[in-house]
Amino acid sequence: MAFHVRGLRSLRVSPISPISKPTRSRLPLLASMSSDSERYSLPDQVARFARANEEKNTRFLDIDSVYDGSYLKGKRVVITGGNRGLGLATTRELVAQGAETIVICRSSTPELDEAGVTGIVEGVDVTDAEALAAAADEIMAKGGAIDILLNNAGYFYGPEENVLDDSLNFDEQLKQIDICAVAPLRVSSAFVNKGLFKEGGRIVIISSQAGSAAWRLVQNPEGGDYGHHMSRAACNIAGVLLAQELRSKGIAVGLLHPGFNKTGMTKKYEHIWEVEGAVDASVGAKRVLHETKAISMETTGLFINCEDGLEIPF
Numbered sequence: 001m002a003f004h005v006r007g008l009r010s011l012r013v014s015p016i017s018p019i020s021k022p023t024r025s026r027l028p029l030l031a032s033m034s035s036d037s038e039r040y041s042l043p044d045q046v047a048r049f050a051r052a053n054e055e056k057n058t059r060f061l062d063i064d065s066v067y068d069g070s071y072l073k074g075k076r077v078v079i080t081g082g083n084r085g086l087g088l089a090t091t092r093e094l095v096a097q098g099a100e101t102i103v104i105c106r107s108s109t110p111e112l113d114e115a116g117v118t119g120i121v122e123g124v125d126v127t128d129a130e131a132l133a134a135a136a137d138e139i140m141a142k143g144g145a146i147d148i149l150l151n152n153a154g155y156f157y158g159p160e161e162n163v164l165d166d167s168l169n170f171d172e173q174l175k176q177i178d179i180c181a182v183a184p185l186r187v188s189s190a191f192v193n194k195g196l197f198k199e200g201g202r203i204v205i206i207s208s209q210a211g212s213a214a215w216r217l218v219q220n221p222e223g224g225d226y227g228h229h230m231s232r233a234a235c236n237i238a239g240v241l242l243a244q245e246l247r248s249k250g251i252a253v254g255l256l257h258p259g260f261n262k263t264g265m266t267k268k269y270e271h272i273w274e275v276e277g278a279v280d281a282s283v284g285a286k287r288v289l290h291e292t293k294a295i296s297m298e299t300t301g302l303f304i305n306c307e308d309g310l311e312i313p314f
Helices: 028-032 047-056 083-096 129-141 170-193 226-249 264-272 281-295
Strands: 002-005 077-082 100-104 119-122 146-151 197-206 252-257 304-305
Touching: 077 083, 077 170, 083 100, 083 281, 100 129, 119 129, 119 226, 129 170, 146 170, 170 226, 170 264, 197 226, 226 252, 252 281, 264 281
Parallel strands: 077 100, 077 146, 100 119, 146 197, 197 252, 252 304
Antiparallel strands: 002 119
16 A cells, blocks of 8 residues: 655645635425425436426536535545546546545556646555555545545446346345445545544435435336446445444544446446536536535535436435
8 A cells, every 4th residue: 555645745735714614504404395295306307407408407517616625625535436437527627616625545557647636646546444544544644534435436346237147146246235335434444533624524425316215116117237236226325224323423424425436347338428418527527526525414415416416215
């Protein structure tokens, strides 16, 4: 494991004020809503994107109309899996907004090397608790506590799995659960127990709409595709329980579906990118960071669709 400092000879710890409370609170808003259609995002992604176009929903169609990443300036942020895809796009946006950005990954990439981050902790697998504990110590030693942890690292097994054609891959299912569900808990636990969060710290878990059991009736009417969906459902319950436990520490937890992004992971769905409203990863990154700003003790444990800012039912 190696920690590389990018562009600085040494890291200096400077006083950083706690993250300010977001300007909006979802709970009073939700209490006043008259119907679930105003509270929850639509499960049918084609219909969701079509409705956004019909209503000319600028929040959905143009994140720059609402996004202000200035809250990130000077914040100390750690992101897992920030070396490619949505993680790399988010890393670049963090750097652009002036955040002290540290990436945890198994290995860097030329793109990450050129991103201008504060540090890269290489050689760390999110399935390795000992490596994560050592990474937490390294991060603390080279700059101190953090404001935000972005659990972004994930894994997607490509082939679809079904019982009826005997195509289940149990090893891959367990691998997805380990990386997508247990790993965010493993990383968060290491950081909490090492005292790595500042007062008012936030934990972001990048989940997926695939983890909504309620939405499977619409999105998977014929069932199947077990590992991906099981891993994200497990991720969500871990996040809810973590949010409840960390209330006493004042650490808020947000579960975010980042939306449909055009990345290498989703390229096999390229034929439906346009009809389902897939966006460039740079747009997806801003959506994620826009919703990160809204995470607070009032919203802790909610499952939010970054496309429209509405809840997704568990």
